[in-house]
Amino acid sequence: MHPRRLLIGGNWKMNGDLASSVELAEEVVEAFEPLRESVDCVVFPPFPYLQAVARTLGNSGVILGAQDCSTEANGALTGDISAEMLVDLGVGQVIIGHSERRQVHNESDSQTCDKVHMALESGLKVMLCVGETWDERSAGRADEIVRRQLKGGLAGLAKDRVGALTIAYEPVWAIGTGKSATPKDAAMAHDLIRSDLEDLYDRPSSAAVRILYGGSVNAANAPGLFAHLQIEGALVGGASLKSGDFASILGSAATSFQGRRG
Ligand code: PGA
Numbered sequence: 001m002h003p004r005r006l007l008i009g010g011n012w013k014m015n016g017d018l019a020s021s022v023e024l025a026e027e028v029v030e031a032f033e034p035l036r037e038s039v040d041c042v043v044f045p046p047f048p049y050l051q052a053v054a055r056t057l058g059n060s061g062v063i064l065g066a067q068d069c070s071t072e073a074n075g076a077l078t079g080d081i082s083a084e085m086l087v088d089l090g091v092g093q094v095i096i097g098h099s100e101r102r103q104v105h106n107e108s109d110s111q112t113c114d115k116v117h118m119a120l121e122s123g124l125k126v127m128l129c130v131g132e133t134w135d136e137r138s139a140g141r142a143d144e145i146v147r148r149q150l151k152g153g154l155a156g157l158a159k160d161r162v163g164a165l166t167i168a169y170e171p172v173w174a175i176g177t178g179k180s181a182t183p184k185d186a187a188m189a190h191d192l193i194r195s196d197l198e199d200l201y202d203r204p205s206s207a208a209v210r211i212l213y214g215g216s217v218n219a220a221n222a223p224g225l226f227a228h229l230q231i232e233g234a235l236v237g238g239a240s241l242k243s244g245d246f247a248s249i250l251g252s253a254a255t256s257f258q259g260r261r262g
Contacts, residue, residue: 002261003229003257003260003261004208004210004232005038005039005040005257006039006040006210006226006232006233006234006253006254006256006257007039007040007041007042007166007210007212007232007233007253008039008040008041008042008233008234008236008246008249008250008253009041009042009043009044009065009095009127009168009212009214009233009234009235009236009240010028010041010042010043010044010236010240010241010246011044011067011095011098011214011235011236011237011240012024012043012044012045012046012067012240012241013046013067013100013237014046015046015241016045016046016049016241018048018049018052021045021046021049021052021053022049022052022053022056024043024241024243025043025045025052025053025056025057025062026056027243027246027247028041028043028062028243028246028247029056029057029058029060029062031243031246031247031250031251032060032061032062032250033060035250035251035254036061038253038254038255038257038258039250039253039254039257040063040233041061041062041063041250042062042063042064042065042092042093042127043057043062043063043064043065043240044065044066044067044095045064045065046067047066047067047081050064050066050086050089050090050091051089054089054090054091063092063093064089064090064091064092064093065091065092065093065094065095065127066081066086066091066093066094066095067094067095067098068081068094068095068096068098068101068115069081069082069083069086069094069096069115069118069119069124070082070083070115070118071111071114071115071118072118073118082118082122083115083118083119083121083122083124084122086122086124087122087123087124091124092124092125093124093125093126093127093166094115094119094124094125094126094127095127095129095168095235096112096115096116096119096126096127096128096129096153097112097115097116097128097129097130097149097153098129098170099129099131099170099172099175100175103172108152109148109149109152109153109155110152110155112128112149112152112153113152113153113154113155113156116128116153116154116157116165117156117157120157120161120164124164125164125165125166126164126165126166127165127166127167127168127212127235128150128153128154128165128166128167128168129167129168129170129214129235130145130146130149130150130153130167130168130169130170130193131145131146131149131169131170131171131172131174131175131214131215132145132146132171132172132173133145133172133173134172134173137171137173142171142189143189143192146169146189146192146193147192147196150167150193150196150197150200151196151200154200159201159202159205160205162197162201162205162206162208162209163205163206163207163208163209165209166209166210166211166212166233167193167197167209167210167211167212168211168212168213168214168235169186169189169190169193169211169212169213169214170213170214170215170235171189171215172215173215174214174215174216175214175215175216175237176216176237176238177215177216178216179215179216180215180216180217180218180221180225181213181215183221183224183225183227183228183231184228186213186225186228186230186231187228187230187231190211190213190228190230190231190232191230193211194206194211194230197209210232210233211230211231211232212231212232212233212234212235213225213231213233213234213235214234214235214236214237216238217234217235217236217239217249218236218238218239218245218249219239219244219245219248219249219252222234222248222249222252222253223252223255223256226252226253226255226256227256229260233253234249234253236249
């Protein structure tokens with residue numbers, strides 16, 4: 001099988017301002033240019049800066065992403081942003097079910113699932129995040145939680161839609177803590193996700209799905225993670241705000257892909 005190109009996502013979360021977002025986008029474009037044949041890249045700026053970042057990305061090949069979308073198409077939902085609005089701004093991919101949505105905003109698997117359907121129907125690609133907390137892991141429930149979030153988030157999704165998904169395995173205890181999962185542990189979780197996807201759908205329809213790791217990925221630990229074939233990229237938070245670190249992660253992913261191609 002041909003190896004899938006690795007995908008590196010920069011999740012900027014609620015950081016920066018207009019000027020710094022445009023500057024960061026410029027730096028990402030510059031870092032991506034020499035690597036574009038060997039890696040895919042998406043950035044997820046805060047909503048208010050999407051348009052400005054879209055202009056900066058232009059036709060660089062860096063995909064414009066958004067951090068969330070509503071379960072609904074439109075209506076009286078103060079503060080929410082619809083998938084169609086994102087499409088209108090040139091967004092190509094949306095993060096759904098990030099642990100900060102699940103934990104801080106109490107989002108359920110069923111809301112996550114509604115968002116997945118809405119985003120895909122609107123023509124967006126989806127990055128669905130799954131991952132256990134430390135307590136769940138300590139109780140030996142990590143696999144069960146990841147499976148529940150995966151099945152819950154994809155409930156009712158037709159086989160022909162699966163190709164538009166990316167799954168990000170993001171153990172909650174590793175996010176923003178500086179404590180990344182070991183590459184081996186991450187690879188094991190990815191194996192579980194891959195086999196569940198193949199059970200839920202089938203191998204050909206889930207073949208296009210990349211499984212990324214997220215949680216304290218940085219320039220130093222990226223090469224070790226990408227040494228595992230199961231890890232097909234990274235969703236990067238803190239380190240994506242430093243263009244030098246993000247560039248280095250992009251470079252590691254490109255090198256890993258070249259190695260996988262042999
Ligand atoms: P982190 O965040 O890299 O800062 O741990 C990752 C994420 O939340 O996607």
